[in-house]
Amino acid sequence: MTALLELEDVEARYGPVHALHGISLSVEEGSVVAVLGPNGAGKTTTLRSVSGTVRRSGRIAFAGRPIDRLGPDGVARLGVAHVPEGRGTFSELTVWENLRLGAYTRRGSIDPELERVFSYFPWLSERRKQQAGTLSGGEQQTLALARAFVHRPRLLLLDEPSLGLAPVLVAELFRIVRELNEREGLTVLVVEQNAHLALQAADAGYVLEAGQVALSGTSDELRADDSVRRSYLGY
């Protein structure tokens, strides 16, 4: 069975600096996969390679189609939603406009998606005219998720969702991600520093180090692995 997302020997660079030295990974449809590793390991770059926001080479296939030549708008149109580090909120625009932008590539009415999103997050509906930049960190993260969801993507790329959020909020966020995955069948590739939470929410994971895959396996396997436990789980 072909995975929804496949990376084979992907390299990426920022100008002269190489960030990825040949990454291979795959994400099965309907699963949640975590990407772990220390700072600078290339986790964010991996997501950027998929969404086309960094110079990359190698084979990247989405639902069997090669996407390694596409730009970000082309990738988005195929059904990939990327929530970047820092959430990618359009601070100058309203909550409603942010949501509307999430569904930019969709034609026709987006009312059903909006209804779904408002049922998950009622406060979004109440505050739809509020300027997005004035929301708190947690609210912006939720807005980012909602925006991605309105897109009705097949694949959600989530980059460091826990950054800058209080632990309680982060736990809640991962719960929602898990729920979206189970209820709506959303496939998720999440980059996360908080390995513990990530592995709890994920079915499988990859550990990156210095631009290469150091370890991979199901989340149970990773949690049982000694090096992972020592380096990332703290026990």
Add this chain to the structure above:
Amino acid sequence: MAALETSPGPNLRSRSAALGGVVPPIWLLLVAGAAGLLVGSLRSSVFAQLTVQGLALGAVYGSLALALVLVYRATRVVNFAQGELAMATTYVAWQLIQWGLSYWEAFFATLAIAFVLGTVLEVVLVRPVQHRSVIAAVIVTVGLFILVDGIVNWIWGAEFKFMPSPFGTKIYHVGGVSIARLYPGMLAVVAISVVLVWALFRFTKLGLGMRAAAFRPAESALVGVRVDWMLAIGWGLATVLGAVAGLMAEPSQLLLEPTLMQPILVYAFAAAVLGGLDSPGGAVVGGLVIGVSLNLIVQYVPSITSELQAPFAFAVLVAVLLLKPSGLFGHREVRRV
């Protein structure tokens, strides 16, 4: 879900904090100014005529200023050639009329041509230099100024050309004041154009995409917005607004010649800076303010004669830059060290 519904007060950090306590005074000033104009107009017919004329001219300045602001917001470039492009498109209209089109046929055809011209210019000239220094972008638009000026002079020559006014010569008499139909006509055409552009930005998906691309190109690309197309369309729309300004400026001068838009560019710069270089509404308001002020000042302040209009407008521009660089309605801070 409940745990994520934090921060009870949604507007604790509301937008007006950015403008500080300045917003009320500005609106008060404008309202007071409008009231003053009304009172003056009721008391003196000359004043009334000057006000109406000033508003009409101000609408033209505002339209060009709006073009400048659109371009600046989208591509962070000040287009020094915006006035010359407006003038050139007016010549195109003249030529179409010479070839047999009616005024309004030529008008709309010109707007279409202006749109295409603007998008092509963005792709060919602006994209390569957009991310380089300010100086490079300035010089490219300066070169364009010289080029367009040269082309128009070359093709059509510098002699005056007569272009019929779409508003005829009818004069209305309202309570003792004679108002040529020209002025409300100019105001109406500009107002309709500006409102249409505003509606495009505010209510359509395309407009939302354009705003998003101007504010946050990277995030826009992620949601599937074709940022480069959006910027090109922005330039196209700006050139259309410039064309409207040129077409409406011409009837007020009656004769078409290549320096038509040069003083107006000056006033448009002043208006754009006054309103705030990144505020479209500010550009329009700025235009109206400058239009009316110039007209009244030239009449009532003896030492400021009509040759000094341009320096006066620039004095306003420099004063704004020194006192409040972000203009009346702008948000961005000018970087200071």
Add this chain to the structure above:
Amino acid sequence: MRRRLPAIASLLAVAGLLSALPFLLSAYNVSLAAQVGIFFIAVLGLNILTGYTGQISIGHGAFMAIGGYTTAVMSQDHHTNLVVTMLMAFAICFVLGLILGLPALRLSGVYLALATFALAVSVPQLPLKWSKFLGGRDGVQTSKTVSHVWLYGAAWTASAILFALAWLILRGRVGRAFRAVRDSEIAAVASGIELPVYKTLAFGISAAYAGVAGSLFVLATNGFAAPDEFGIVLSLQLLVGAAVAGLGSLWGVLAGAAFVGLLPAVSSSVPLIGSNHGRDVVFGAAVILVMLLLPGGFAGLLARLRRFAGA
């Protein structure tokens, strides 16, 4: 000393060529060459401000106007020696440049461009207002006119002196401070460089150079100074000259001055183009092409060639 040999050799060659030119060229071409010299001075000054210190100005035509009017008025009213008027122009414009540089401290980028644009458009209008002193629309005429050879000599002698002066200024502490301001104002401040001092100094120096160029410019147009001579296009030409020169290089200035001084004249004599306006078309197109294709200007081209030659 060895490394300097090519530079000194080329300097001497250029000097030699310049001295010989008046004897080799027709009168018309000599006055063209003089014009290049005038632009050389102005573009050199502007380059100090824009290329070395990173402050944009589309307004230096205004300083040329001030310098030119100084010469015309002093000559007409007081019969002052023309060279003395050039020195006066230098001094007056230096001071005015310092003064006008003060408000410019608070502006940068497009805002500075707009403010200097304002200057360029407004200053030439002033003689219309103060027509008693400044001749109004009819302008001011010097009491003596000069031959094109005199003009040529004056222009290139002044160029040589001012080039040497610029070289001295830029290789020392002042020049390093200028470059620091251009490269990063924040870093410059952190290194203890007083921004206001150096920014205004750059304005003053560039204005002084433009003033001298303006004096010569008036002399080149038969000693006649009028508002129409100093329109906005002049300031635009100066900036274009500085950009074509390649910001931050003294050698490129010669190419920039030649571009601005010669291209219009040369292109109007090409039969296809003919008129004045055809020449504007060529000039505008050339400016755009240079900016698109040669981002570093002539200096950038030189640098690339040098690298290519493996120097």
